[in-house]
Amino acid sequence: MTVWIAIIGASLIAFALKFAGYTVPPTFLEKPKVSRVTTLLPAALLAALVVMQTFTTGSQLVLDARAAGLVAAAIALVLRAPFIVVVIAAAGTAAALRAVGWP
């Protein structure tokens, strides 16, 4: 029963948090200063997501096969490869390195 309470409680809060973001009035988002911030936000968020996804496990900074995958993705991007090739290059590099014993 306690497990159900945890699941339902966490789900309700998670939904409320998601929903809350959409309750801000559009007029606020149209203000010049605010719109300048929201123009810069994607670069900041995407850069942080790259870091979190590649170099962290829980609360630890780690360097493992994902980093090599990211390098492969960067090389593919420099070579102007299409999106799916970039993704496969990253996955394939990490998978190959792990197959030979990398963490």
Added chain:
Amino acid sequence: MASRTSPVDPARRAVIRQGLSVAVATGLYGISFGALGVASGLSIWQTCVTSLLLFSGGSQFALIGVLGGGGGVGAAIAASSLLGVRNTLYGLQLTPTMAPRGLWRIPVAQFTIDESTAVAIAQDDTATRRLGFWVTGAGIYVGWNVMTLVGALVGDAIGDPKQYGLDAAASGAFLALLWPRLRKREPVAVAITAAVVAAALVPVVPVGIPVIAAAVVAVVFGLFTRSRVPDEQKPDGTPV
């Protein structure tokens, strides 16, 4: 509608392909949640309901991590919720794009996660952003829930998704989404600062906070610096 959604539009095709590749890589990861959920002492049913209702990878792993480790209900909900705060920020960022009304706000809110936001905000105009959000969000929702069930049923039989490099696939996808934004000096400065701040905070703040700190970098940058060139902008506010 047929003419508007004709398959010749390369921007639409590109965003669908992006959304689907992110959805496949992320959706497959649901298998590790399913396996871990059962291993943490949840029933198959409880594990699946968590993916259906909570639907936010980090929050889900945090919830079962605390419960599996013998933590209390309060601690489990707190850990999960702390990780969910960034979704509020994503909604804020997506409001002008998605502008959901009425009951549509329910699926839009539910699909608001890292990946759907990342694909959406990386696009150049409102129509492709919306398409990116729906393809990625709905694609992951289906894949994540199906694979949660598979993982809960078969456990570790298929093996760790890491073995196939799926975690690195997500890294590569996020980098590919960031890449086109790195042509101007200002977003490059913001991206580097945000990345450094997020990385520096990882060991010292709870999981989920570094991404919020990265957003603060953009806020500070936006409020306290001035754009050098007059903004060359498209009607929806995206820089060219």
